[in-house]
Amino acid sequence: xxxxxxxxxxxxxxxxxxxxxxxxxxxxxxxxxxxxxxxxxxxxxxxxxxxxxxxxxxxxxxxxxxxxxxxxxxxxxxxxxxxxxxxxxxxxxxxxxxxxxxxxxxxxxxxxxxxxxxxxxxxxxxxxxxxxxxxxxxxxxxxxxxxxxxxxxxxxxxxxxxxxxxxxx
Numbered sequence: 318x319x320x321x322x323x324x325x326x327x328x329x330x331x332x333x334x335x336x337x338x339x340x341x342x343x344x345x346x347x348x349x350x351x352x353x354x355x356x357x358x359x360x361x362x363x364x365x366x367x368x369x370x371x372x373x374x375x376x377x378x379x380x381x382x383x384x385x386x387x388x389x390x391x392x393x394x395x396x397x398x399x400x401x402x403x404x405x406x407x408x409x410x411x412x413x414x415x416x417x418x419x420x421x422x423x424x425x426x427x428x429x430x431x432x433x434x435x436x437x438x439x440x441x442x443x444x445x446x447x448x449x450x451x452x453x454x455x456x457x458x459x460x461x462x463x464x465x466x467x468x469x470x471x472x473x474x475x476x477x478x479x480x481x482x483x484x485x486x
Contacts, residue, residue, distance in 0.1 A: 323414025326470035333424050333467035340428040344458050347439045351448040365444045377437035377454060381461060384430035388465060391423045394480055397473075401481035412484060416477065417470055427465045431458040 324332075390396060404416040438454020478485050 323411055324417065326413075326417060326474065329414075329417040329421075330467060330470050333421065333470075336421075336424060337428065337462065337465075337467050340432060341459060341462050343432065344435050344455055344462070347435065348448065348451055348455050351439065351442050351451050355443070355446050355448050361446075363444060363446075369444065370441060373437040373441050377434040377457075380430050380434040380437070381457060384427045384434070384461060384465075387430065388423070388427040391426065394476075397477055398480040401477040401484045405481070405484040413474075416484070417473075420470075420473060424465065424467055428462060431461045431465070434458055434461075 400419050401416060404412040404419070407415050435451075435454045435458035438451045441454075442448050442451035474485065
């Protein structure tokens with residue numbers, strides 16, 4: 318039987334931090350793009366109704382709320398226990414890596430939703446030709462990203478061992 322190559326907790330953690338950093342950087346880069354694309358101020362802003370402003374703001378708020386709720390669900394004890402039990406069905410030497418790789422969803426999905434909420438602000442700022450309109454959306458997305466920053470895999474494993482001790486015994 319061939320040995321299964323599994324990432325170590327430190328390798329998984331490194332990947333998580335790269336993903337998190339890249340998503341934070343992309344939020345900032347959207348603001349930079351707005352600033353440079355709209356810096357000349359030559360174009361008159363198109364007529365944008367208040368309904369569009371309200372709709373995009375409500376959509377962004379809804380996405381942000383959904384991201385918070387989803388993160389809470391994905392990090393719940395029940396979800397963590399189910400993930401650990403799914404890993405238990407694998408060979409013993411593959412469990413740790415599979416469990417940690419499965420937890421990557423906990424990071425990626427909320428970050429993608431934060432990006433989608435910020436994109437609503439990007440669209441508003443672009444439609445109005447006012448880069449400053451993006452700033453509240455950028456700030457909210459960065460705060461949400463800070464709340465969703467990667468946690469040390471060791472803490473996650475400790476919690477999983479408490480919830481499903483048979484898996485990593």
